[in-house]
Amino acid sequence: MDMSIAALSVDMKLAQTQQDFGIAVMKMAMEADTSMMEEALEVVESLDPALGNNIDIMA
Numbered sequence: 001m002d003m004s005i006a007a008l009s010v011d012m013k014l015a016q017t018q019q020d021f022g023i024a025v026m027k028m029a030m031e032a033d034t035s036m037m038e039e040a041l042e043v044v045e046s047l048d049p050a051l052g053n054n055i056d057i058m059a
Helices: 005-046
Strands: none
Touching: none
């Protein structure tokens, strides 16, 4: 199996491109998770801290 330098170069460039694409997709997923977590924290922080402290047991 004799591989030419040109074919090896093309294969290496393809592998690098695939790796770059995978990293870009992973970064997008991480940014989406971070923004969803920030939104969830904003909702939790906006809740009334006294909510649920008292229970009305009279029927």
